[in-house]
Amino acid sequence: xxxxxxxxxxxxxxxxxxxxxxxxxxxxxxxxxxxxxxxxxxxxxxxxxxxxxxxxxxxxxxxxxxxxxxxxxxxxxxxxxxxxxxxxxxxxxxxxxxxxxxxxxxxxxxxxxxxxxxxxxxxxxxxxxxxxxxxxxxxxxxxxxxxxxxxxxxxxxxxxxxxxxxxxxxxxxxxxxxxxxxxxxxxxxxxxxxxxxxxxxxxxxxxxxxxxxxxxxxxxxxxxxxxxxxxxxxxxxxxxxxxxxxxxxxxxxxxxxxxxxxxxxxxxxxxxxxxxxxxxxxxxxxxxxxxxxxxxxxxxxxxxxxxxxxxxxxxxxxxxxxxxxxxxxxxxxxxxxxxxxxxxxxxxxxxxxxxxxxxxxxxxxxxxxxxxxxxxxxxxxxxxxxxxxxxxxxxxxxxxxxxxxxxxxxxxxxxxxxxxxxxxxxxxxxxxxxxxxxxxxxxxxxxxxxxxxxxxxxxxxxxxxxx
Amino acid sequence: xxxxxxxxxxxxxxxxxxxxxxxxxxxxxxxxxxxxxxxxxxxxxxxxxxxxxxxxxxxxxxxxxxxxxxxxxxxxxxxxxxxxxxxxxxxxxxxxxxxxxxxxxxxxxxxxxxxxxxxxxxxxxxxxxxxxxxxxxxxxxxxxxxxxxxxxxxxxxxxxxxxxxxxxxxxxxxxxxxxxxxxxxxxxxxxxxxxxxxxxxxxxxxxxxxxxxxxxxxxxxxxxxxxxxxxxxxxxxxxxxxxxxxxxxxxxxxxxxxxxxxxxxxxxxxxxxxxxxxxxxxxxxxxxxxxxxxxxxxxxxxxxxxxxxxxxxxxxxxxxxxxxxxxxxxxxxxxxxxxxxxxxxxxxxxxxxxxxxxxxxxxxxxxxxxxxxxxxxxxxxxxxxxxxxxxxxxxxxxxxxxxxxxxxxxxxxxxxxxxxxxxxxxxxx
Numbered sequence: 001x002x003x004x005x006x007x008x009x010x011x012x013x014x015x016x017x018x019x020x021x022x023x024x025x026x027x028x029x030x031x032x033x034x035x036x037x038x039x040x041x042x043x044x045x046x047x048x049x050x051x052x053x054x055x056x057x058x059x060x061x062x063x064x065x066x067x068x069x070x071x072x073x074x075x076x077x078x079x080x081x082x083x084x085x086x087x088x089x090x091x092x093x094x095x096x097x098x099x100x101x102x103x104x105x106x107x108x109x110x111x112x113x114x115x116x117x118x119x120x121x122x123x124x125x126x127x128x129x130x131x132x133x134x135x136x137x138x139x140x141x142x143x144x145x146x147x148x149x150x151x152x153x154x155x156x157x158x159x160x161x162x163x164x165x166x167x168x169x170x171x172x173x174x175x176x177x178x179x180x181x182x183x184x185x186x187x188x189x190x191x192x193x194x195x196x197x198x199x200x201x202x203x204x205x206x207x208x209x210x211x212x213x214x215x216x217x218x219x220x221x222x223x224x225x226x227x228x229x230x231x232x233x234x235x236x237x238x239x240x241x242x243x244x245x246x247x248x249x250x251x252x253x254x255x256x257x258x259x260x261x262x263x264x265x266x267x268x269x270x271x272x273x274x275x276x277x278x279x280x281x282x283x284x285x286x287x288x289x290x291x292x293x294x295x296x297x298x299x300x301x302x303x304x305x306x307x308x309x310x311x312x313x314x315x316x317x318x319x320x321x322x323x324x325x326x327x328x329x330x331x332x333x334x335x336x337x338x339x340x341x342x343x344x345x346x347x348x349x350x351x352x353x354x355x356x357x358x359x360x361x362x363x364x365x366x367x368x369x370x371x372x373x374x375x376x377x378x379x380x381x382x383x384x385x386x387x388x389x390x391x392x393x394x395x396x397x398x399x400x401x402x403x404x405x406x407x408x409x410x411x412x413x414x415x416x417x418x419x420x421x422x423x424x425x426x427x428x429x430x431x432x433x434x435x436x437x438x439x440x441x442x443x444x445x446x447x448x449x450x451x452x453x454x455x456x457x458x459x460x461x462x463x464x465x466x467x
Numbered sequence: 468x469x470x471x472x473x474x475x476x477x478x479x480x481x482x483x484x485x486x487x488x489x490x491x492x493x494x495x496x497x498x499x500x501x502x503x504x505x506x507x508x509x510x511x512x513x514x515x516x517x518x519x520x521x522x523x524x525x526x527x528x529x530x531x532x533x534x535x536x537x538x539x540x541x542x543x544x545x546x547x548x549x550x551x552x553x554x555x556x557x558x559x560x561x562x563x564x565x566x567x568x569x570x571x572x573x574x575x576x577x578x579x580x581x582x583x584x585x586x587x588x589x590x591x592x593x594x595x596x597x598x599x600x601x602x603x604x605x606x607x608x609x610x611x612x613x614x615x616x617x618x619x620x621x622x623x624x625x626x627x628x629x630x631x632x633x634x635x636x637x638x639x640x641x642x643x644x645x646x647x648x649x650x651x652x653x654x655x656x657x658x659x660x661x662x663x664x665x666x667x668x669x670x671x672x673x674x675x676x677x678x679x680x681x682x683x684x685x686x687x688x689x690x691x692x693x694x695x696x697x698x699x700x701x702x703x704x705x706x707x708x709x710x711x712x713x714x715x716x717x718x719x720x721x722x723x724x725x726x727x728x729x730x731x732x733x734x735x736x737x738x739x740x741x742x743x744x745x746x747x748x749x750x751x752x753x754x755x756x757x758x759x760x761x762x763x764x765x766x767x768x769x770x771x772x773x774x775x776x777x778x779x780x781x782x783x784x785x786x787x788x789x790x791x792x793x794x795x796x797x798x799x800x801x802x803x804x805x806x807x808x809x810x811x812x813x814x815x816x817x818x819x820x821x822x823x824x825x826x827x828x829x830x831x832x833x834x835x836x837x838x839x840x841x842x843x844x845x846x847x848x849x850x851x852x853x854x855x856x857x858x859x860x861x862x863x864x865x866x867x868x869x870x871x872x873x874x875x876x877x878x879x880x881x882x883x884x885x886x887x888x889x890x891x892x893x894x895x896x
Binding site: 301303304360363365366367368369370371372427429430431432446448450459461 | 584585587616617641642646659821
């Protein structure tokens with residue numbers, strides 16, 4: 001009862017009254033944060049009293065809360081609620097502020113601390129995290145996917161985050177999830193961007209050099225750095241090279257700005273840390289291409305940076321190249337560039353031959369003609385096939401059906417595909433044979449698997465990798 | 468299997484002249500019809516390991532839109548029949564595909580000698596292909612290809628031993644062919660077809676080869692349904708249609724002998740991958756010994772379209788064929804001091820407009836014999852990581868009494884002025 005007496009009331013722009021607790025639970029440069037009385041949300045009041053009188057700021061927040069709010073989407077809103085802590089109310093009284101849902105439970109440790117992404121991507125801090133909270137490398141790959149996806153969704157609405165950082169993503173590598181927070185600072189199209197330039201290490205070179213303001217393009221630099229760091233556990237630009245001896249600030253400004261140089265640059269090795277054993281090629285072909293584009297060819301060409309969609313596509317496709325390992329990281333990309341060894345522990349798969357299935361899609365308007373998609377699936381024991389494998393027009397995005405369609409088994413040195421839900425035909429040396437649901441087929445070199453004879457059904461060609 | 472009620476039970480429940488509509492999917496037979504009925508499917512298969520899969524024992528039966536499959540394959544045994552009836556019952560058939568024999572349908576019930584599947588093996592890409600197929604059929608059939616780009620000539624064959632030519636349009640590299648041919652008479656019979664198309668040499672079958680002869684036909688005269696071309700003629704045609712050489716970056720090949728009267732047209736093309744128009748200039752530099760032009764006129768561009776001696780000329784585009792610019796070179800007229808010709812593309816104001824070859828697809832240079840128009844080779848520079856704004860497509864140079872062609876495909880992140888300076892021209896900023 002005593003607590004109730006202490007409740008304070010705030011009013012939202014739509015007239016709703018919201019009770020909140022007087023204790024300040026957090027404070028930043030922009031505002032102070034209180035729990036709502038039901039503890040399901042927080043209210044952030046802006047510190048600057050001028051904000052209430054600044055119509056542009058008000059308009060920006062209204063736009064964020066309403067017009068650009070992906071969690072209001074009738075089809076996929078629930079999914080986006082997992083990826084964003086999106087402000088859901090504009091507070092107009094007693095001060096200007098926003099109401100934001102609290103972070104989901106899995107982003108807190110047992111003692112109530114929020115899990116910042118920075119803990120997991122830095123090898124030193126990662127070692128301090130309890131083993132059960134560290135997750136696997138697949139968890140990191142999945143975190144990279146949700147970061148790319150949440151960024152892609154913002155960018156597709158024309159919004160820029162302007163401060164994508166280790167602190168504005170909370171991470172949960174155990175479940176392979178991230179949640180984007182502090183979204184009230186988004187750059188809304190047509191309105192002035194916020195004054196924050198970003199977080200050190202993630203600010204695009206052109207912003208540091210003063211030639212550009214935060215935008216979608218500069219987000220893409222931050223996203224590339226975050227993804228590289230999440231997967232490789234090191235910063236792509238922080239190497240031994242000293243760019244200024246005048247001051248640490250000057251050196252940082254040059255190293256991240258005008259003189260920024262990728263630590264793995266193939267030609268200019270002056271920023272390469274000593275003993276850098278594993279190169280980014282261990283991430284497989286799709287990500288290697290984007291990393292080269294981001295940090296070698298287009299580091300200083302903002303227009304040529306890979307988009308968030310490019311990253312999401314490459315990351316999702318890379319999940320088709322992973323293989324389990326017995327080491328702490330549990331998963332790695334099975335890649336010829338690392339001689340099919342795990343880059344973390346140098347072990348090889350136990351099976352002497354691993355199936356690699358090449359994807360082919362039927363050429364639109366040309367029935368019977370299947371084109372190589374330059375996309376393949378590395379098979380491991382227990383791997384499931386989903387509809388996004390079976391059909392070339394299903395993208396494993398936010399709304400996808402996750403019913404398994406088939407699975408692979410390694411038994412007595414042979415590999416098998418069990419058909420669960422597919423209209424599966426195999427073509428073995430020209431002979432076509434249906435594989436009924438509930439039946440299985442042994443994989444052999446050159447075997448073709450028509451996963452569905454329905455329109456957009458894929459054809460897979462079996463190849464064995466001698467690992 | 469579809470539904471919970473057995474197919475035979477559903478048939479038994481029908482009144483005489485009744486109508487049974489089957490859902491898409493598979494139904495296990497056998498099914499026996501002892502009174503008149505219409506059985507209609509919709510992507511419906513009736514199958515059984517023991518035949519006949521469908522047996523009609525009465526008049527007034529219509530089978531429509533069905534696939535009837537004796538799953539033990541195609542033998543002459545009645546127990547492997549797909550459909551069995553007596554001619555006196557006059558069973559009506561409409562769009563019914565069979566796998567296995569049919570009994571009681573007159574000539575349709577005689578022997579069929581055709582492949583259940585055809586495997587073309589590894590086919591080469593990028594060229595027209597012809598193969599022959601000989602079939603022994605008891606009735607006249609229409610052949611239908613369900614694979615785009617594959618046709619039959621003739622389409623109508625039989626009865627008797629017949630030959631048809633399978634014509635395959637150029638296939639894409641590293642693609643796969645997977646589909647069916649249908650033989651349509653009273654019934655439909657299916658031939659499953661597959662092939663992998665490989666860029667690597669080493670095809671399994673030769674062009675013009677007979678890919679399926681019926682048993683014991685080696686010395687028999689085949690019966691063509693229509694006058695047919697002789698296979699030697701076909702082979703010649705194939706050879707003429709054979710696609711020209713595809714060059715890769717770094718390839719060097721012989722063009723012509725020095726002072727040869729041959730004229731070669733080089734066709735250049737590109738497409739923008741972005742919505743903005745990208746303006747590209749095609750230029751040529753005729754260089755002397757020291758890799759520099761001997762005089763300003765040896766720089767050929769839109770403002771100076773031909774050399775004084777008419778050895779090289781810009782002909783302009785040929786939009787109908789997707790060609791953006793053509794250069795004709797008369798090798799007999801090139802001055803002996805000129806050692807090398809650089810053919811380059813330059814994006815107009817590429818740096819300022821932030822446009823470059825990364826934003827283009829299918830940038831190519833093709834060489835054609837100018838006299839007969841025959842394509843000699845093509846070099847595609849399909850590297851979308853190219854950040855260059857000027858691109859050297861090719862170098863044509865003298866070597867041991869010949870003119871050679873080097874496929875270069877790389878350039879500079881600089882504008883045309885840079886190239887001009889490099890090759891000895893004075894350019895004002």
